[in-house]
Amino acid sequence: MSNIAGTKSSLNWAVQISVVLLVVLWIFPTVGLFVSSFRTADQISSTGWWKALFPTEQSETLRAADPDDFAVQLDDGTWAVTGNLYEEGAQASISSWGTSSRDISAYVPGDIADLGDGETITMNETGDYVWTSVEQPSGRGQRVFVTATNPPEFTLENYDTVLGEGVIQSILIYAAAAAVVAVVVGFATKSVGLSNFKMAAYLSGIVVFLVLSLVYGLGTGQGGGQASDNMAKAFFNTLTVTIPATIIPITVAAFAAYALAWMDFPGRALLIAAIVGLLVVPLQLALIPLLRLHLQIGIGKGYLGVWLAHTGFGMPLAIYLLRNYMAGLPRDIIENARVDGATEYQIFTRIILPLSFPALASFAIFQFLWTWNDLLVALVFLIDSSGQTTVMTRQIVELLGTRGGNWEILATAAFVSISVPLIVFFAMQKYLVRGLLAGSVK
Amino acid sequence: MNPALQGLITILFGVGGCVAYFYLSNLFLDKVLFPARGKNAGQNINRANMVRPWLFLAPALVALGLYLAYPVVETFRLSVTERLPGGASQFVGFENYRRMLAEDKFWEAMRNNMLWLLIVPAAATAMGLLVAQLTDRIKWGSFAKSLIFMPMAISFVGAAVIFKLIYDARPAGQSQIGILNAMWLEFDGGIGSIIILQIIPILIFAFFAVVVFYAAWITAGPVIKPNPHSQISTVFKALRIVAAAIFVWLGVLAALNVVDVATAQFDYGQPQTWLTIPFWNNFFLMVVLIWIQTGFAMVILSAALRGIPEETVEAAVVDGANPFQIFFKIKIPQIMGTIVVVWTTITIVVLKIFDIVFAMTNGQWETQVLANYMYDKLFRSNDWGVGSASAMVIMLLVTPILVWNVYNARKEMR
Numbered sequence: 001m002s003n004i005a006g007t008k009s010s011l012n013w014a015v016q017i018s019v020v021l022l023v024v025l026w027i028f029p030t031v032g033l034f035v036s037s038f039r040t041a042d043q044i045s046s047t048g049w050w051k052a053l054f055p056t057e058q059s060e061t062l063r064a065a066d067p068d069d070f071a072v073q074l075d076d077g078t079w080a081v082t083g084n085l086y087e088e089g090a091q092a093s094i095s096s097w098g099t100s101s102r103d104i105s106a107y108v109p110g111d112i113a114d115l116g117d118g119e120t121i122t123m124n125e126t127g128d129y130v131w132t133s134v135e136q137p138s139g140r141g142q143r144v145f146v147t148a149t150n151p152p153e154f155t156l157e158n159y160d161t162v163l164g165e166g167v168i169q170s171i172l173i174y175a176a177a178a179a180v181v182a183v184v185v186g187f188a189t190k191s192v193g194l195s196n197f198k199m200a201a202y203l204s205g206i207v208v209f210l211v212l213s214l215v216y217g218l219g220t221g222q223g224g225g226q227a228s229d230n231m232a233k234a235f236f237n238t239l240t241v242t243i244p245a246t247i248i249p250i251t252v253a254a255f256a257a258y259a260l261a262w263m264d265f266p267g268r269a270l271l272i273a274a275i276v277g278l279l280v281v282p283l284q285l286a287l288i289p290l291l292r293l294h295l296q297i298g299i300g301k302g303y304l305g306v307w308l309a310h311t312g313f314g315m316p317l318a319i320y321l322l323r324n325y326m327a328g329l330p331r332d333i334i335e336n337a338r339v340d341g342a343t344e345y346q347i348f349t350r351i352i353l354p355l356s357f358p359a360l361a362s363f364a365i366f367q368f369l370w371t372w373n374d375l376l377v378a379l380v381f382l383i384d385s386s387g388q389t390t391v392m393t394r395q396i397v398e399l400l401g402t403r404g405g406n407w408e409i410l411a412t413a414a415f416v417s418i419s420v421p422l423i424v425f426f427a428m429q430k431y432l433v434r435g436l437l438a439g440s441v442k
Numbered sequence: 443m444n445p446a447l448q449g450l451i452t453i454l455f456g457v458g459g460c461v462a463y464f465y466l467s468n469l470f471l472d473k474v475l476f477p478a479r480g481k482n483a484g485q486n487i488n489r490a491n492m493v494r495p496w497l498f499l500a501p502a503l504v505a506l507g508l509y510l511a512y513p514v515v516e517t518f519r520l521s522v523t524e525r526l527p528g529g530a531s532q533f534v535g536f537e538n539y540r541r542m543l544a545e546d547k548f549w550e551a552m553r554n555n556m557l558w559l560l561i562v563p564a565a566a567t568a569m570g571l572l573v574a575q576l577t578d579r580i581k582w583g584s585f586a587k588s589l590i591f592m593p594m595a596i597s598f599v600g601a602a603v604i605f606k607l608i609y610d611a612r613p614a615g616q617s618q619i620g621i622l623n624a625m626w627l628e629f630d631g632g633i634g635s636i637i638i639l640q641i642i643p644i645l646i647f648a649f650f651a652v653v654v655f656y657a658a659w660i661t662a663g664p665v666i667k668p669n670p671h672s673q674i675s676t677v678f679k680a681l682r683i684v685a686a687a688i689f690v691w692l693g694v695l696a697a698l699n700v701v702d703v704a705t706a707q708f709d710y711g712q713p714q715t716w717l718t719i720p721f722w723n724n725f726f727l728m729v730v731l732i733w734i735q736t737g738f739a740m741v742i743l744s745a746a747l748r749g750i751p752e753e754t755v756e757a758a759v760v761d762g763a764n765p766f767q768i769f770f771k772i773k774i775p776q777i778m779g780t781i782v783v784v785w786t787t788i789t790i791v792v793l794k795i796f797d798i799v800f801a802m803t804n805g806q807w808e809t810q811v812l813a814n815y816m817y818d819k820l821f822r823s824n825d826w827g828v829g830s831a832s833a834m835v836i837m838l839l840v841t842p843i844l845v846w847n848v849y850n851a852r853k854e855m856r
Contacts, residue, residue, distance in 0.1 A: 011765065012580075019576050019586050026590045029604045029733070032621070036607065048619050049607075244452045249505075251460040256502030263495040269855055271499075276851040278510045280844050282794045284813055285833045286509055288826055289516035293508075307452065312509020315502055344494055345468045373597030375797045376817070393599040397801050400603065407607065407619070414603040418596045425595035429588060436738065437745050 033418075036411040038154040044407045052152055057095065059104060059147045062086070064121070064129055067137035079136050085127035085146065092148040094125050104145035115142065158412040162231045170216065178209040202427070231413055233388075234395040238372060238417075240303060241382065241391060245310035245371045246364055252311065253318030254360065258348050260319065261326040262334060272323070278316040286313070287380045294381065302389065306382040313377065314367045321366075324438055325359035326352060362435025365428050369421050392417040460501065467497045514837065521830035538827035548832065550808055551815040554724050555839075558795060558811065560692075561725070563788040565732045567781060570739025574747055575769060577740075587744065591737035598734070598797030605730045606802060609716040623713045630710055643703045651696035658689035720808045727809060730798050735791065739784045746780035747773060786843050793839050812836050 035049045047056050062085040071079045086092055096105035099113050099121065107113055112122040118134030121142055131142050159168035182205030189197040259265075260272055286309070294305045329352065337347045353360075371377075375393040382389050390398075396417060399410050425432065471493060476486035521538055523531040542548050573590055577583035593601065610620030618624040629635040665679050665686075717723045750773055758772045774781075796813035803809045805818065812832055819829035 015576050016580060019573075019580060019583075022573060022576070023586045023589050026733070026736075027592070028621075029608055030592070030596070032607055033600075033604045044619060045612075047617055048621060048624050050621065244456050247453055248456040248460065251457050252501045252505065255460075255464055255498040259495040259498035263491075263498070265492065265495040268495075269852070272855065273848050273852055275506070277844050277848045278506060280790050280840050280847060281510050281514060282813075282833070282836050282840055283510075284794060284796075284816055284836055285517045286513035287833075288520060288820055288830060289513040290509065303452070307456070308505075309509065312505045315505045316510065319502060319506075343468070343472065344491075344498075345465065348498075369595055373599070375597070375599055375800065380821075393597055393797070396599050396603060400606065400801060407610075410603055411607065414600050418600040421595040421597070422592070425592065426588070429591070432594075433591075433741050436741055 030418075033411050033415055036407060037158055037415045038156070039408065040153075040155055040157060041406065041408045043153065044411075052154075055149050055151050057147060057149045059145065061101075061143060061145055062127075063143055064131050064141040066141050067131075067133075067139070071133075071137050073136070074132075079133045081129075081131040081137065081141070083129065085123070085129060085144065092127060092146075092150045094123065094127060094146050094148040097123060097144055097146040099142070099144055101145060105147055158408045159416075162409060162412045162416060163235075164232055167232075170213070174209050174212040174216075177212060178205040181205060181208045230390065230395055231392070231416065234390050234392045235416065237389055238391045238393075241306055241310070241378065242368060242371045244303075244307045245314070246367045248307065249311045249314040249318050249367060250360060250364060253315055253322055253363070254353065254356070255348070257319050257322035257326055258352055260323045261329075262347075262352075263344070275316050275319050275323075279320060281316075283313050283377070287376075291380055301382060301384040303382065306378060309377050309381045310367070310371050310374075314363075314370070317366065318363050321363050321435060321438055322356060322359050325356055329355055358431060358434055359438065361428065361431040362438065365424060365432045366435055368424060372421055463501065464498070468494070471497060517830045517833050517837075520826055521834050524827050534827070538831040542828045542831045542835075545828075547805075547810055547815060551805075551810040551812045551832075552835075554808075554810060555793070555812045557724055558728055558731075558792045559789060562728050562731050562735065562792045563785045565728075566735035566788050567739045567743075567784050569732065569736040570741075570784065571743050571781070573736065573740045574744035575773075578744065578747055587737075587740060591741055593734045594737045596734065598730075599801050601730050601734060602798055602801035605726075605733075606717075609726060611713045611715045614711070614713055618713060622716060626714060627711065629708070635708070635710065639708060640703055640706070644700050647696045647699045647703065651693045651700070654689045654693040654696065658686045658693065661689060662686035717803050717809075718807045723803065723807055723809050727798055727802060730802075731792065731795060735788050739788065742784050743777065743780060746777040750776050786846070790840060790843060793836055812839075 032049050035052055036044055039049065039052055043052065046058050046060075064085070065081055065083045067079075067081050070081050070083065072081070073079055094109050096108050098104040098106035099115060100106070109123060109125040112120050114120055119132065119137065119142075121129060121131040121144065123129035123144070123146075127146070127148075129144070131137070156168055160166065182201040185204040186197050186201030189200040194200060260268060260275075290309065291301075294300060294308075299305045299308070333351060333355075334347060337351055342350070373393065375391075375397065378391045378394060382391065383394055392413070396410070396413055399406070399413055471490050476490040476493075477483075520531075522533060522535060524534045524537070525531050573587070577586050580586075596604070607619070608621050609623075610618075611623050612618050612620075618627060629639065661682050665682050716726050754772055754776065755768060758768050763772070794813055795811055796817065799805060799809055799811050799814045800817070805811070805814045812835060816829050816832040816836070819825045819832060823829075
């Protein structure tokens with residue numbers, strides 16, 4: 001029997017290792033984006049992001065200070081420019097350097113390079129240099145090529161550029177404060193014995209975050225230029241599209257789902273079949289006819305149009321999910337309520353809606369993710385030529401086109417756009433999974 | 443006005459309006475139209491109960507009809523008409539379809555869509571099944587699953603940016619910032635490169651070819667050598683022959699690929715712009731969707747695996763089945779229904795795929811797909827006829843799944 005036990009444990013190890021590999025493979029791309037959003041443009045283009053976590057050796061071209069401003073005449077009549085090649089705070093350690101692009105590692109720190117015409121330059125490991133000259137030097141600062149080991153370095157600069165000065169810092173601080181409050185409230189309500197203490201914790205966290213940002217504002221209000229204006233605006237536009245487009249279909253679909261689940265009327269079965277059929281109708285078909293309709297009846301391109309469109313496109317899934325869930329609720333409760341003289345409206349609002357909370361939450365997450373991540377519907381029904389109503393996905397596609405090389409902006413913008421769905425995803429994964437299971441496996 | 447404020451007001455009006463509609467219309471029905479008192483009380487209650495479902499359904503039905511049912515009809519009408527200057531339109535029969543079929547770009551989109559259809563649902567379902575099975579029994583399985591599930595929350599556009607960073611190419615000599623090129627440059631044409639780039643792919647293709655030929659043999663078997671004890675209908679015979687033909691075709695393709703890979707000359711040491719290599723770039727785009735959809739397949743299949751009765755597995759263990767036999771012969775057959783559901787769901791996503799292609803290549807370098815072709819026709823060339831015709835093609839491709847879903851739903855309700 002021992003060999004069977006042996007194979008079992010070795011198989012178990014193989015399983016563990018392959019799961020680790022799969023998980024690493026799966027999160028690797030996202031981590032790449034995340035890490036890149038904290039690196040400067042130079043860092044991104046000089047090394048792959050996977051090297052960013054370790055000290056890297058990189059070759060750079062740097063210049064000594066401008067001799068016209070910084071040259072000092074020494075007592076013996078020669079001139080000298082002293083200083084450090086790096087900006088303040090850099091912690092590079094130079095391993096070799098050179099003064100000609102043909103031989104960039106001709107010297108090690110401490111060597112003195114002869115530049116000809118009586119000029120010499122020397123430097124130590126940290127980039128402190130002394131550039132001396134017999135004549136008064138002029139023109140641009142001396143160019144040097146250094147190969148140095150730089151410690152890992154991360155910056156919030158990109159977020160300042162994309163979101164505006166100081167925005168990310170205040171968001172992080174407020175989020176930390178909100179998390180602390182949420183934890184305290186969660187424990188407090190749990191010890192009091194409130195059954196949905198998690199909900200209380202979430203809500204208090206969100207309230208604290210909103211109050212802090214309303215009272216103290218986000219950042220200094222100083223924009224980081226065009227990119228920041230557009231991205232911050234696009235963020236709010238996306239929110240403006242998403243929230244009504246999530247809440248309105250739920251309200252409408254809940255009533256319809258109740259009618260389909262608990263009311264008897266001719267044609268009910270047919271209607272349910274029709275909704276199952278409409279679940280898969282590609283929304284591509286709706287683009288031209290509905291855009292035309294919107295233009296004819298005067299809605300035009302704008303928020304109202306996109307809200308209506310998302311409501312329509314989300315409706316089959318909403319009705320389907322909610323009906324399946326409501327149909328599974330115990331019949332006794334509803335019939336007892338009917339016997340007790342409750343109206344259908346009362347049964348719906350007092351009994352069905354509270355009991356259906358998990359299904360409502362599942363659909364809300366679906367619809368939220370789908371509207372937040374949507375590009376096509378926004379392109380067709382929302383974004384007009386003025387460009388005032390652009391959403392984040394559109395903004396990112398635009399950046400991909402115009403600034404395909406500006407990875408620091410692109411990565412940061414993309415990460416800002418995916419961070420909100422990710423937060424929702426991790427906070428409410430349970431409901432998402434439940435909804436998926438209800439929607440597909442029957 | 444601040445858009446956030448505007449959104450808030452809309453939520454209040456929208457939700458308030460909905461609730462007010464339902465409340466007031468019910469009130470109107472019960473108190474004014476058919477009051478439950480007076481001499482017709484009983485009759486009135488019955489009447490009210492007949493009308494009420496439609497009150498509850500009305501807004502949803504309007505939304506469904508206007509935003510999903512009407513467009514199907516209207517798109518069909520647009521696809522057989524031509525716009526005339528001045529807003530009028532004229533019936534042109536199948537002229538738009540003829541023009542569309544004559545376009546190379548359309549056939550390119552069709553070919554690519556078929557490639558997507560063939561590969562993405564299969565790959566995502568298989569990966570999902572693999573992860574579901576592997577994580578089933580390990581302690582940190584749910585943590586691993588939630589990380590693999592995560593891409594589901596990421597937009598196609600976000601994923602496009604993420605993968606553009608992976609596929610990024612810098613000129614030779616500069617340090618590569620795309621991981622794929624960084625790895626590619628590690629290959630130097632030595633024995634390691636030949637093993638990884640040629641021998642392993644050849645084995646995979648050969649294995650695939652053998653599997654599909656075997657599948658073709660199994661499918662066609664009952665038709666070629668009819669079993670005297672069981673008669674199969676002509677329809678199923680025809681279906682079996684069609685399926686076998688598809689398998690044979692796939693097998694031939696795979697066999698041809700073996701030859702291709704064996705004779706391929708690789709550009710060692712040269713950074714590749716992956717998204718511009720015709721034909722193969724389709725696969726680089728598909729990876730993005732597989733990355734996203736694997737989590738979906740995993741969640742559903744993992745629930746199905748959990749639902750398998752423990753006794754069946756135990757019986758197999760007692761009979762001395764090894765883990766692979768248990769997986770393929772005991773578990774897979776029991777969750778076949780769920781696998782089909784996952785497969786069709788991902789198929790529908792693939793048929794509508796737009797954002798990934800739009801953001802990454804916009805259909806250049808022979809990566810066009812139907813939805814993006816349609817978008818091009820509708821909003822770039824402003825050719826509504828051909829655009830609508832291609833939308834109808836997407837609808838046509840979805841229809842079998844639609845019919846199948848409705849059929850199953852009806853069966854369940856009975």
